[in-house]
Amino acid sequence: MMRILAASLLAAALLAGPARARDAAAEPKVAVAPQYDTTHVYVAPEDVDRFVGSFTATFGGKSTKQVVATVTPTPSSTTSQLIQTPVGTVSLFGFKTPIPHPFGTERTGYLVADMDAAVASARAAGAAVIVQTFPDPIGRDAVIQWPGGVNMQLYWHNTKPDYAPFATVPENRVYVSPDSVEAFVAGFRRFSHGRVVSDDTKAPGAEIGRPGDTYRRLRLASDFGRMTVLVTDGHLPYPYGHETTGYEVADLADTLAKAKAAGASVLVAPVTAGDRSAAMVRFPGGYVAEIHQAGMAAR
Known part of the structure; x- marks a missing residue:
């Protein structure tokens, strides 16, 4: 009896996988660029x-x-x-x-x-x-x-806009809890027809203001652009979690110098962790942004 039940469950699981794939494929592609x-x-x-x-x-x-x-x-x-x-x-x-x-x-x-x-x-x-x-x-x-x-x-x-592509595509930075990450990622991937570019369960905690610690970080890509999903316990030092977008620049030190000269405040000086150097900046009016340089440390 147990063998029959196990075989039935296995068959159902095998059928469910292709069914879920068909469901996702059936969703229309609504992203533009x-x-x-x-x-x-x-x-x-x-x-x-x-x-x-x-x-x-x-x-x-x-x-x-x-x-x-x-x-x-x-x-x-x-x-x-x-x-x-x-x-x-x-x-x-x-x-x-x-x-x-x-x-x-x-x-x-x-x-x-x-x-x-x-x-x-x-x-x-x-x-x-x-x-x-x-x-x-x-x-x-x-x-x-x-x-x-x-x-x-x-x-x-009403009239389709016509914008030039970005030099570098920004990332939507989404903070979620371990309780909701699977549902969020599965749902957004289905909607966006996106893919998981990376899933690091031991990403360096310095990226979220917790050096010496680790956390889970997923990176997604779709026709909507890039998304970084930061999975945390909510124990975040300011200003982490306040930023909604990460901007990739060719020269972080030069960009930060321009920001400061233009009245922005550098809340977190550049931190090199993982595959980037990143800083947190507050612009006039209170908007907080992550700004990063990929692939190398800032000067």
């Missing part, structure tokens, strides 16, 4: 210009013309502009009214080829749609939440 994915940054209106000046002086690039608009499904007013640099793009908001919940908690905006298909695909992959699809001045949006409490905004434009 990494250069259309933006980090959402909220600052006070009086800090908007200082942030733009500091960010572009650090990374290069330029900002679109600032507009005042309603970008939420309920009444609100914010300045809005897109800051495009060779290493990443920021959607910048300076709300003149109280920010309607849950806006401000979404970390990124992902351009999708088809909004309805993207929302259905996200749901099928295990995400909750916490803000149903709504119109904005130039398209449609929705906000989704993945296991582990990771919020992202999906957007679609």
